[in-house]
Amino acid sequence: MFGFSVVVMAALYGLWWYAMRRDPGEISDQQAQRHQNRWVIWGGLALPIGSITLLLAFGIPAGHRMLPLPPAEGEALVIEVKAHQWFWQVRYPERDIELINALVIPANTPVDIHLTTADVIHSFWVPRLGGKLDTIPGRTNVLRLEADRTGDFHGQCAEFCGAGHAHMPFVVTAKSAEDYQQWLNNPDARTQGDRDD
Amino acid sequence: MTDPRARHQAFEKVWGNLPGFGTLAAVNHTSIGLRFMVTGMLFFLVGGLLAMLVRTQLALPEQEIIGPEAYNQFFTMHGTVMMFLFAIPVLEGLALYMIPKMIGARDLVFPRISSLGYYCYLFGGLIILSSLFLGIAPDSGWFMYTPLSSAEYAPGPGSDFWLLGITFVEISAMAAGIELTVSILRSRAPGMTLTRMPIFCWYILAMALMIIFGFPPLILGSILLELERAAGWPFFEVAGGGDPLLWQHLFWLFGHPEVYILFLPAAGIVSTLIPVFARRPLVGYRWIVLSILLIGFISFGLWVHHMFTVGIPQLAQAFFSVASMLVAVPTAIQVFAWLATLWTGRVAFSLPMLWIFGFLIIFVCGGLTGVMLALVPFNWQVHDTHFVVAHLHYVLVGGMFFPLMAGLYYWLPHISGRMPSERLGYWGFWLTFIGFNATFLLMHLTGLLGMPRRVYTYEAGLGWDWLNLLSSVGGFIMSAGIALILMDLLLHFRFGKPASRNPWNADTLEWATNTPPSAYNFGSIPDIDSRHPLWDDPGLPDSIAAGDHHIPEIDHGRRELLGTDAIGARVREVMHIPTNSWWPLCAALGLALVCISLLVRVYPLALFGLVIAGIFLFRWSWENGAHPKAAPLGVNERTDPPLHSRTTDGPGRWGMIVTLMADATLYLSLLFGWFYLWTVSPDWRLPEETRLSTSGLMATGVLLTLTVFRYRRLTERLRAGQDSGLWPASVQTSVLALLHLGSLIWVIASAGLEPGALAHDAVLSVMLYYLLFHSLVATLASLLQSARIKLGYVSAHLPYEAIVLKPFWIYTLAIFWISYTAFLLLPLAWGGSP
Amino acid sequence: MIRRLWQPTHPVHTTLGLLLWALWFVVLYGGLSIVCAVAPPAAASGALTGLNGGLLLLTATVLALLAIMTWRCWRAGKAQAPGSSERFMARLGAGAHGVSALATLWIGLPVVVLPPCV
Structure with a gap:
């Protein structure tokens, strides 16, 4: 979890820094629209949804194990x-x-x-x-x-x-x-x- | 009047504040907004000082510099001051200052309410702060968990200061929420449709609406807890049938949206600045509007994630866990839309951009730890440790303070007409940034190593020593940075280079005003046909000042705004708004008297304060419509567009409806409390016999229904342009209303409830007093309206006021019958006695 | 009035889906809490209880409604001129309904696996 977070964080910082530094040349509104869709759909939708899926796949069973359900044999x-x-x-x-x-x-x-x-x-x-x-x-x-x-x-x-x-x-x-x-x-x-x- | 100088002077005469002490009567949004911001900054310094004391105590293990009693007051006050007296008011102040200028208006639509809000904030803040100097500050943590904050475990007046003071301060938040909502919806420049609004206005609209729905639960909770402490009504006490968890629900029902109430305007600053410095329109405007909407809603579905360790079924926790993670979606959309804007633009690097970059680094880190915290098993581990402390500072300082500083540097030339110093500014930024990370990055680790929050000291040798020492050093570096920024700010007023007009080459209308701005902002109101009026027409400021656009006249001597419709921004009416007024200050002083006398428990004095505050408020409402101090009927009336008091749909009606939305949220919170206690309170008990007269209440309800129907007929006839028999109709309404009021008082007095003994009776009593309050206010307003009809302030030509009051009567009727059903009939059906 | 509000290009649709989501969320949490307080199913029966079934049914209904609304708004947006206010609102409505549907799906999923009242 921490490793993944650090990777996401570092990638984002790097991209942001590069975006501020880079010279895009002339960009038409249509090109800007394409950039928008690419960034927002992949970064804004796919990335968080994917990460949440991973987290829940791990988290819900982990939480389940910690519940005070009756143990398989005997009593707690x-x-x-x-x-x-x-x-x-x-x-x-x-x-x-x-x-x-x-x-x-x-x-x-x-x-x-x-x-x-x-x-x-x-x-x-x-x-x-x-x-x-x-x-x-x-x-x-x-x-x-x-x-x-x-x-x-x-x-x-x-x-x-x-x-x-x-x-x-x-x-x-x-x-x-x-x-x-x-x-x-x-x-x-x-x-x-x-x-x- | 074409001479610009003469025009300016004529406008200043109408719009300016009074000289000398008269400035206390100012209602102008620029003045009030600045006062909010400056006061907020001063409270920020107090909060920062408290943080320094806390870090000094924690620097080394087993220190006794500050004992636990003082330490508990310090951290409680640090949180309280930063949240309620710094963060919210400063952002409100920024919004009050900026919104009219961005939407092309001369002021907010309810200027006297801005002024009332400011005084409530100032007096409330001073009352809360005074407790610190008296050494009796609240010490139960800024979320005041009961029973620790109850009369039994916190016998001193500390908790009372918090509950009463914060409720008082919250009046200002509610005032700002209502007035920003109505201003944004109804006073935009013609042609500025919702889709052409500057993105900042979308953020502020969402913030204002969130305040309207987010704050009432806390206001209700504070009232209930104060009633428990002062009168012993056991809402949260198990022995009397209450439940301490109800407080946590009410608190976090406010508390989590609150975080986003802080984040939204800050993100709005980011979204405003990035396109200006990237010299490119914001990429993904619609995506950002979507994410604002999502945040506005989803943030109300997360509150239980602060309560994962109180023993709630895991399935319920899972709902809130997933909802908490989902908030990452709108946040990520915004981050990537900003990234795309920078990607497609050529960035001019300057001080505001540096703060934005700092914001991104800190906020993304805080957001990621936030997603981790949403995971239930991880939360069980780190909840209430320094990991959470680190997370919340990353989110709040990163997500609110850094953008605020970016905005401050960006708009400083607007406020003062001068540029800040680049060099001091850079030093200030880097010291703050490095100090902040040194303090809080390490604190994540301290928390993972098991250090709980809110301990005033710790044993040596648990692995926490060096981390705490470094955190304290970082804290002091950060305060050095803030001291430098402060110095820069103060010096720039004197030594700053004069700023050119629109120094950053921005696209939004606030840069079309003078810098520093004149009291009336715009000499005339332009038509808007794109999102970037100043990029399309750099000459706009001159033509506005020359009076080439809408409503350039001033010889009528009224303060006038252009009223436009909410969606398409077509011109609907000219709003005439009040000028400088002392009533807000008087009313706030009355309320301060209520607050102080409740604190020292002199209840007759509190009642007296309430009555005089009420008198001042009604007196204030008297100067409206056709009153000589507002817009008396003239021979040559404007007809196209008409003055708003001559119409049936002006800002007052919108303000009334938005206020009632907040009111309804308060009522729903009370209903929630009622059902919550019925179903899950561990020791819920019913009184042995029915004490409240069901039939008596039914009878008074019938009277209320008749009143409202009578009033409704009156307004319908007015709408149709008929005012024959208006006065008798109004008198009939008032007589019916008085009969209803009298019978309601009789029913309550003869009910013999025991609110001190049973939570059941306590909630029932609060409900009855709530109904009584509404009936009383509506009746008084109707009586005053009868008098105004007699004076000719309400007629077929002036139908406005009767139509403003109508929603209030309908609301009063609705809550009456809903209460009758939910508090009396439903429990009967359930098999208990009401 | 109602007919005008029902047009998918009206700004009301930007919040309608989210309101429906919020309402569903309240019923989901409130219903669960009330049933658990009044008549909790046995912990041993796991996630296979009538309560879970009821909540799942509710979730599916809301999900279907939101999906239909998303489709309606999206289709309406296509018919409008690019750059127009109507298209903006319809697209915004489609996005809001769509994300509401997504949120409903995600928040509803734990009902399938977790026992209700433990």
Whole structure:
């Protein structure tokens, strides 16, 4: 996408520069009309329509994969995240586990994050794991995430939420299936992270 | 009177501003346009200063130069000032200044409205700015997302400043929108058909219409949010049955068209300049008109792309995603039409062209990132990061500021009669261009690396440090460039070389005026038979000044314009327009009093301000038609063409209809809010019992219907040239209208709604007050009209005013029954209580 | 009056197609939102729902209308003298209708592949 954009941009700049520099000689109105049709139809219609086709052919399936549709087998793991000014309250509904500013998830497993808010609109975002989703008063939004490796991932609030907006980070720790089970049975990290307000 | 000097002096006497402080009563479009532009530039400096403070804070990680509270005020005010107090008003000012000169008119058709618009802008801007100096500026971001901007999470007066101040400023945008639309459609020089209009006028026509349909949703949203903050009506509060997402819909329903409202006039500048410097008519005029139309419509179908992360079904997102990408088509058509023009022409390179080239580089880059952002999965990743900040600055600075500077340098000789300095101008351009790219090109990367927008500081070591530092350095280079441009502008008024007439050898009529222009622009109005009047006849300026064309007379002492029909530009009437007037300033002061007393929450004073503003506005409307200060009936009346107040279709009727289109958009936004809350608000609740009397409302509706039918008969008889029994008929109308008004007030007062408790009742109340407002205004206008009939200002010979008021009565009737159906009957059918 | 407006050379036709497009867009988005709020089809049934079918039918109708109008304007433009105002308006109308049709087609396409309410 970026490569294609850069090519289009460079070509356009070059053409424009040349058009300003070149000496066309005498051009009749009919010739000008032909130039117009050539440039406008190819550049103004064909180019954007072609590019949009390419983008959509890539974009719609990519978006589709990120939807929280029921997975082919079993059920996605559900974690509830409630945003506050200015910290994240994380709950595992099937276990009695509650964390602040930290999530622990199994790697290579789809996880559904159920997002709510206690006050204003926030936005839950882990840049390396996927897109962001807002927390809206009165609604529950579901974000599908899947970590393809173990390790720590940095996350933060992406929707401006007041004075503490800059200080609302959290950490997502992806563990292997065994480590995750072990952690579930012995969640020593119950108080992991601290409120930052 | 053939002596040109004597002619000029006679015209100046009629058209000039009053001396001394009297200049505050000026209504002339050249004066008002310049005031808009100069005021806008001053606000631009404030906005730029705020940007510098923001970049200083972000230059290094973990700095505490500016705390989060002040930082949040600064970036909110930066966005607000740049958008609402700089970008829109400056472009409006340019359009107000330029349009009459381009279409061969002496002024806009509603000069007092230009003046009212300017004062609303000035006072509103000063009120908003004062919050910054008091340290209580709005701090919820320029799009004011609720609940962050609500009374609970923003208890200070900051949000009130924003909501009230911006609504006040928006009066000026609406005023400009209405008056530009009517002027372009009805006062072009004879023979200037739609197809012969300068391309700039097409852009401005589209911009004006977009303002008319784009701004009302925000005005409604601001009123609702202010009502929620001040009176606790829960439109956006989940607990009361409201929904915060409704604000986002209303805001972006305005917010996205707004971007194109800024881009269109700027693109119009580009389309005007390129043919002049390529010395070749614009290639693909029709293609460009087509793309203007497309942008005008498609840009209203994109607003949800600002809301891709709020959790809307993906199919709905896909509609908006595709629509957003489709906007690339009209933009590409324009870019390639410009390219083709340059391709077939021999380009004279000069300062304005340099800015145009800068525009192209920056804007194309911003356009491409825009197409990327329209892609939903990519948007989920970079939404609300510095990537978006970079994109929007590329589009707005590239798409609006750079063409504006090109236009400024191009038209500077027109405004001042002097040429700017080439050398200072080049330095200014290159510093701005390099500084801009250093700031914002890198910011794309900062955003891709995950830096969210609107954070007042960031941790070191996330890979953002050097990027931010370079961005800040770039920002300061850019401000140095702008300082140089400013210096160039100021110096040129004194040291610039005097400009020759039409120094760029342009083709459009604005260069047929004097430079600097006289107050009346044209001594006579020429017939136009091509798109390039000055290329076809370089002697045109002289014959215009000599009075060789239409309406060269001035001894009648009236300010006169030529009224032509909208499509074919055939002469229809002579419009006589008002001269210098204090009423706009008085009315704006009254409205400023309303705004300030709402801010400090002294409601009786606000009501008082509203009443006096209303009195001033009605007083203003009194000086029309055959009033001694307008065009009293004379012995030797013009008959061919007649004066517009002696006809049944003048600018006032067009102005009324265009205003009602804006009004209808506001009403539709309210209907949208009503249905939106009914269907998707998470906690929507109905009151336990029906409180509003359905039959009572029906009865008052019948009275309203009778009133309107009575009035309609009156106007039909006037149209047919009969004025026997006019006065009794008008009195009957007024009595019926008063009965309707009284019963409507009774129905509202006895309804016992609880707008503070339920969003349902809150929306219903707003609807009822909206109806009441229209009935009240229509009734008052009818009463005044009865008095004018008695005074002989309305008669078979002067049918105009009655016909101007008619659409307003019909609109009042229409919204009444639509409301009755949508707010009462439909919910009943749905199975709830209204 | 109506008869004059219906002439393909009248400037009204430069916005008629776009207005139709806008109306269709509102019904498309509004209809989807209302059905999803009141009676959402199951997510598992994918794009094969009555809702998608209804929206598709609507899209096809609008598309056909716009195509006919494009053709009408184009034909009318051919009959007018080159350089005349009538030809300009008819050609402009054809372009506006044509792009409206294109926009309808493109924006309507996702209805075929995406489930409606997820």
